[in-house]
Amino acid sequence: MSLNGKSKLKNKGRLKMRGKLILSISVIALVLVLTVVLAIMEFSRSGIALSSTVYYRTVTPVIIAFGVGMLLLALLLFFILTYYIRPIRRILDALESYNTYGKKYSVTFEGDDELTKLNTGISDLAEENRQLRSRIAALKSKQKSDEC
Amino acid sequence: MNVKAVSRNVGYALLVSSLFMLLSVGVSLLNGGDSALYGLLISFLLTFSVGIFPFIFVRGTEPITLKDGYLIIVLSWLLSFVFGMLPYIMWGGPFTLANAWFESVSGFTTTGATVLQDIEALPPSLLFWRAATHFIGGLGIVVFMLLIIPGASPIRLRLTNMELSSLSKSGYATRSNRTVYVFTYVYLAICVLAFIAYSLAGMDSLDAICHAFSVCATGGFSTRNLSIAAYGSPLIEGITFFFMLLASLHFGLLFLAVVNRSLKPLKNPVLRFYVITLAVFSVLMAMSLRFSGQVEGFGKALWYGAFQTVSVASTTGFAVADNASWPLSTMVLMMFMAVMCGCAGSTTGGVKADRVYVLIKSIGRQIVKILHPSSVDEVRIGKRVLRDEEVAPHILYIALYCLLLAISVCISLVLGLDPTSSFAASVSSLGNVGPAMGDLGNLGNFDSLAKGVKFLFTMDMFLGRIEIYPVLAVVAMVVEHRRK
Structure with a gap:
């Protein structure tokens, strides 16, 4: 595969996490903007014959849209917490355990975005490091026995 | 979770x-x-x-x-x-x-x-x-x-x-995964046929599609204030009657009857029980209407009685006449039908004819046991023998249904509704029928009720629609979660 192709693949992967966030924020923004636009169109459709019904039909959708916007924001926060914050915290905890107590690094979670790649990368590095340590330890013990 | x-x-x-x-x-x-x-x-x-x-x-x-x-x-x-x-x-x-x-x-x-x-x-x-x-x-x-x-x-x-109760899958054999398609095919077929029939009978497109949606779902929303009576057309009334009846039968059996081109599936004992009950109640309603002087001529009384019986039993709630001034006896008959309703595996609500059939059979068995204690008698639906552990959930459901009904009546009474309306509207809401009695009858509306009563009846409708247990399961989950 060419270098250009590889970087394209990388970019495709990088867009997954950012893309989801951008898409979700765009949905919220679009909902709010379109609701306001449609409410204004409803208002302007009545011409000069303004009545309480017209005000009601203009104001109510905007209030409801903001309510739904809040709901979507809450959902977005929940998903960010579940899909991004929680895995990062698990990775950090596992790394700390690995560094401090030498526990095996084993964090697994589903997904196909950058966080999964990062986790796989750290896992490989940790495994490599563990093997390197054991080899050094083995070499040291061999050296000691030779000296004796 | x-x-x-x-x-x-x-x-x-x-x-x-x-x-x-x-x-x-x-x-x-x-x-x-x-x-x-x-x-x-x-x-x-x-x-x-x-x-x-x-x-x-x-x-x-x-x-x-x-x-x-x-x-x-x-x-x-x-x-x-x-x-x-x-x-x-x-x-x-x-x-x-x-x-x-x-x-x-x-x-x-x-x-x-x-x-x-x-x-x-x-x-x-x-x-x-x-x-x-x-x-x-x-x-x-x-x-x-x-x-x-x-x-x-x-x-x-x-x-x-x-989502589909075990009752809805009884009586005909198909894989669970296929049940969804069978139900959908029959549902859509009824809807399309009703739309064509209404259109041919002279309804405009919007009215035809709205009434077709309403009749196939056994709902009851009309586009007219006077419901089906607004058209003053015996043909439209007849079409409505036919499709209400069709939509209250077991969809699986209808599917088998069409696919096999045979009436054999429709000889199901529960179906027979349901149709006979409808016929008996229609005649009783007609007699009640005729003898109370509400309707002139037995033919007309029979038509009103049959239409109203099928309308209530199928939980549709369409009307060909205002039942607000009908005698109390007709209301009692309608309330019974509003509790029993149509067959399982249809779009109707209520206890379902299947459960009432099992209940009657169980009572019969109990009487035989009292008279002949050493006899071995079983509850049978056609050739199928129901074990006690299969019968118990149905009886329990009827008991739960009655308990909820009693609770709903009590709360609506406390909220200030009169006793007759409390009972009738609770039965109607829990059975997903729609019209109740008097001002809440088939040409009336629920606008005059207090907000609390409206909310209570909507909860009845919800519980009746999903057959109570899923809501109780979720409530139990929440309680369990809080205890932990």
Whole structure:
């Protein structure tokens, strides 16, 4: 595969996490903007014959849209917490355990975005490091026995 | 609890609702952009965005447990109610928050009770949306959802078994996964045939489609203040009668009868019991109407009696005459039918004729046991023998149903409703029938009720629609979670 192709693949992967966030924020923004636009169109459709019904039909959708916007924001926060914050915290905890107590690094979670790649990368590095340590330890013990 | 899987599957339900909102927008545009156009467009936008949102993050491979399944069913219905009332609230007029909630719940649960005094004042698109809520709720929001979920998915199998009661699958053999399709085919066939029949009988397209939605879902929302009586057409009344009856029969048996081109599946003992009960009650109603002097001529009385019996038993609630001044005996007969309702495996509510049949058979067996203690007698439905552990859940359901009915009557009495209306409206709401008695009768409306009473009846409708247990399961889950 060419270098250009590889970087394209990388970019495709990088867009997954950012893309989801951008898409979700765009949905919220679009909902709010379109609701306001449609409410204004409803208002302007009545011409000069303004009545309480017209005000009601203009104001109510905007209030409801903001309510739904809040709901979507809450959902977005929940998903960010579940899909991004929680895995990062698990990775950090596992790394700390690995560094401090030498526990095996084993964090697994589903997904196909950058966080999964990062986790796989750290896992490989940790495994490599563990093997390197054991080899050094083995070499040291061999050296000691030779000296004796 | 897997919140991710729950949110994704509830999202499906909202997408179904949003699709019908978009169709209502189309109806509005066809009518030159009526007064509900922007309200419906905004409702579509909001419902669609909330429905699609979980799909951005949650993958379709998330596993679900039994508890998740119950939560998905209950939340799908509740959120459909909430988002379904948006078009009403945005249009305003008679739709206060309480009224919009009532109309939405009544629509989705196919109850057909209304708070509107002047239905004809609504714009065509909003009339279409009202009927569409029947259409969505008739088949069941979750069944609609299951049509979208891939066939091989374990989620689909689990939800199929939970949404469709075990009774609905008895009497005919098919794989659980296929049940959804069988129900959908029959449901759509009834709807399309009813639409064609109404159109040929002279209804305009909007009225025909709204009444077809209403009749196949056994809902009862009409586009006219006087319901079916407004047309003054015996042909339209006859068509309505036929399709109400058809929609209250077991869809699986209807499917088998059509596929096998044989009437053998329709010789089912429960079906026979149901049809005989309808016939007996129709004659009793006719006699009551004739002898009380309400209707002149036995033929007319028989027609009114038969139409009203089928209308109530099928939980549709359409009317050919105002029953507000009918004698008490007819009301008692109607209340019995409103508790029993149609066959399992149809779109009707209530206890279901199948359970009443099992109850009668069990009582018969008990009497035989009293007379002959050493006899070995079994409850049989046709050739099938029901074991005690199969009978018990049905009897228990009837007991639970009666208990809920009693609780509903007590609460509505406490909230200030008169005893007759309390009882009749509770029976009607829990059975998803729609019309009750007096001012709440088939040409009346629920507008005059207090907000608390309206909310109580909507809860009855919801419990009746999903056959009580899923709600109790979710309540038990919440209690269990709090204890931990």
